[in-house]
Amino acid sequence: MSRRENQPPARRSIRPLATVLPYLARYRRLVIGAAISLTLAAITTLTLPMAVRRMIDNGFSNSDSGFINTYFSMLMVLAVVLALASASRYYFVISLGERIVADLRREVFAKVTQLSASFFDVNQSGEIVSRLTADTTQIKSAVGATASVALRNLILCLGAIGMMIYTSPKLSSLVLAAIPIIVFPLVGFGRSVRRRSRQAQDTLATASAYAGEAIAAARTVQAFNGEESANRHFGSAVEDAYGAARAAIRARSILTGFAITMVFGSVVAVLWFGARDVLSGTLSAGTLSQFLLYSVFAAGSLGALSEVWGELSQAAGAAERLNELLTEVPQIQAPEHPVAMPVPAQGAIAFTDVHFAYPARPDYKSLNGLNFAVKPGETVAIVGPSGAGKSTVFSMLLRYYDPVKGAVTVDGIDARSADPKDLRDRIAIVPQDVTVFATSVHDNIAFGAADASREAVRAAAVAAQADEFIARLDQGYDTQVGERGVTLSGGQRQRIAIARAILRNAPILLLDEATSALDAESETLVQTALDGLMRQRTTIVIAHRLATVLKADRILVMDHGRVVEEGTHASLIRQGGLYAKLARLQFDHGAEALFVAARS
Numbered sequence: 001m002s003r004r005e006n007q008p009p010a011r012r013s014i015r016p017l018a019t020v021l022p023y024l025a026r027y028r029r030l031v032i033g034a035a036i037s038l039t040l041a042a043i044t045t046l047t048l049p050m051a052v053r054r055m056i057d058n059g060f061s062n063s064d065s066g067f068i069n070t071y072f073s074m075l076m077v078l079a080v081v082l083a084l085a086s087a088s089r090y091y092f093v094i095s096l097g098e099r100i101v102a103d104l105r106r107e108v109f110a111k112v113t114q115l116s117a118s119f120f121d122v123n124q125s126g127e128i129v130s131r132l133t134a135d136t137t138q139i140k141s142a143v144g145a146t147a148s149v150a151l152r153n154l155i156l157c158l159g160a161i162g163m164m165i166y167t168s169p170k171l172s173s174l175v176l177a178a179i180p181i182i183v184f185p186l187v188g189f190g191r192s193v194r195r196r197s198r199q200a201q202d203t204l205a206t207a208s209a210y211a212g213e214a215i216a217a218a219r220t221v222q223a224f225n226g227e228e229s230a231n232r233h234f235g236s237a238v239e240d241a242y243g244a245a246r247a248a249i250r251a252r253s254i255l256t257g258f259a260i261t262m263v264f265g266s267v268v269a270v271l272w273f274g275a276r277d278v279l280s281g282t283l284s285a286g287t288l289s290q291f292l293l294y295s296v297f298a299a300g301s302l303g304a305l306s307e308v309w310g311e312l313s314q315a316a317g318a319a320e321r322l323n324e325l326l327t328e329v330p331q332i333q334a335p336e337h338p339v340a341m342p343v344p345a346q347g348a349i350a351f352t353d354v355h356f357a358y359p360a361r362p363d364y365k366s367l368n369g370l371n372f373a374v375k376p377g378e379t380v381a382i383v384g385p386s387g388a389g390k391s392t393v394f395s396m397l398l399r400y401y402d403p404v405k406g407a408v409t410v411d412g413i414d415a416r417s418a419d420p421k422d423l424r425d426r427i428a429i430v431p432q433d434v435t436v437f438a439t440s441v442h443d444n445i446a447f448g449a450a451d452a453s454r455e456a457v458r459a460a461a462v463a464a465q466a467d468e469f470i471a472r473l474d475q476g477y478d479t480q481v482g483e484r485g486v487t488l489s490g491g492q493r494q495r496i497a498i499a500r501a502i503l504r505n506a507p508i509l510l511l512d513e514a515t516s517a518l519d520a521e522s523e524t525l526v527q528t529a530l531d532g533l534m535r536q537r538t539t540i541v542i543a544h545r546l547a548t549v550l551k552a553d554r555i556l557v558m559d560h561g562r563v564v565e566e567g568t569h570a571s572l573i574r575q576g577g578l579y580a581k582l583a584r585l586q587f588d589h590g591a592e593a594l595f596v597a598a599r600s
């Protein structure tokens with residue numbers, strides 16, 4: 001991901017799968033169950049050729065039918081053991097795969113939620129979601145099926161080779177000589193499969209990211225008649241993913257074909273030698289049959305191993321991508337010994353010579369020597385042209401980022417030395433783009449205060465002027481509001497956000513006034529709700545309305561990342577500087593009159 005983008009491609013091995021090992025260690029019983037049933041199934045299979053030899057060499061030449069009966073009964077018992085072992089292998093192994101992938105998903109998600117704003121500045125959410133779903137599914141099939149097939153075949157292969165040596169050392173030496181010729185090319189092919197499958201996963205993630213974005217913005221896509229171009233874009237991303245997958249598939253099919261040819265070719269060659277020994281009387285027919293079966297087992301399991309190797313390599317690509325997320329270090333973390341914030345909270349804020357550049361744009365200073373202080377309970381409005389750094393002030397207060405130079409303090413404590421959780425507990429924010437989740441109204445208001453009672457949620461909604469419209473919804477507070485709150489109006493969404501902030505009851509309120517026009521009634525309701533919220537709290541508001549600046553104790557005018565003017569509306573208008581210019585352009589009609597009044 002971000003910090004690895006410029007690094008050379010990772011080692012092509014199945015080592016990334018080691019990520020899964022700690023998860024396996026948690027479920028020892030399932031692992032032991034799987035190992036026992038795997039071994040049992042393999043051993044049972046390995047005894048079959050011996051039975052066959054005994055039957056060919058003794059059974060058919062010996063007319064004793066009792067011998068035959070004993071043999072067949074034993075074979076039956078073997079078959080039952082094999083069936084039981086296989087069934088329990090399936091149970092243990094598949095459960096293990098599902099269990100581990102559930103843990104992985106949970107942990108990757110938990111990790112992602114901890115990552116800092118700078119991570120999300122450069123990584124697409126859809127891409128991350130793809131890791132959470134597609135990549136974990138691949139790990140599941142690797143652990144759940146592939147690994148067990150690999151293990152079974154490995155045991156079978158080693159067992160069969162051991163038995164081949166025991167049965168006929170001479171023929172075995174011929175086979176063993178052929179092994180390196182088979183194995184080395186396989187390893188080489190495996191590498192290329194792995195590289196290609198990683199590419200396939202990466203392209204798939206890009207396609208998913210695009211789809212996520214387009215689906216979330218379906219209305220905008222339609223409004224701009226953008227369906228066709230969206231389809232084209234997604235179509236070509238999907239084709240790229242298909243192309244990458246095909247390259248991986250091609251490499252794998254070559255790998256499989258090659259492995260089977262080599263393995264069975266050498267079996268046939270060995271048999272040819274064996275047949276000559278039987279003819280010359282130095283080898284019994286039963287022993288050759290036993291050897292033949294073992295070599296077919298060994299060859300079959302080698303073939304399966306090569307196929308499985310390809311799958312494991314694919315899963316290693318997925319594990320690598322997950323590992324990148326799991327090992328990503330959040331840039332903003334609590335210090336080892338966080339300083340406790342003073343209790344009770346006061347709500348004092350100070351920015352001292354703060355310089356800051358976003359990590360995604362290190363050469364551009366969004367804050368450039370910003371200085372200001374806000375006293376407990378004060379209401380300060382920030383105004384300034386677009387790009388002046390107003391929203392960045394909020395990001396610094398919430399400690400999404402740390403200053404490059406200078407300090408941000410809350411209640412006298414440097415934001416960097418406190419636990420971000422304590423700091424954020426003191427802050428409630430009503431953003432311009434309200435985030436409403438696809439759950440009930442109740443859960444949306446109680447977001448971040450999950451144990452709030454229904455009464456408390458209702459009281460917050462009443463204070464936010466939202467209770468009335470909520471009561472009119474089909475199921476009141478239990479109404480599902482649709483993804484991103486699509487079933488609510490803009491003003492309703494804002495009041496939900498205000499109720500959420502009221503419920504939080506934090507001493508500091510950050511308010512980013514919506515610029516989008518609400519109708520007069522909603523506007524009044526939202527304004528009344530906000531007035532209630534701002535009372536008795538330290539408030540910093542990014543102001544777009546005249547009414548707001550008029551109510552503020554103080555106005556800070558920002559430009560190029562610093563405060564350039566400060567005062568009340570009247571005093572600033574009188575100065576005739578940037579504020580006076582902005583006020584004339586930005587504020588609603590009443591401004592003109594006030595502007596004139598303030599100047600005269």
Ligand SMILES: Nc1ncnc2c1ncn2[C@@H]1O[C@H](COP(=O)(O)OP(=O)(O)OP(=O)(O)O)[C@@H](O)[C@H]1O
Nearest residue numbers: 121358360361366385386387388389390391392393
């Ligand atoms: N995540 C980010 N990564 C890189 N640069 C950013 C990021 N967010 C903002 N910027 C840049 O930082 C500067 C200040 O942005 P900020 O959003 O604080 O301005 P603003 O005063 O709130 O503007 P507006 O009134 O238009 O919302 C801008 O030049 C902007 O391009």
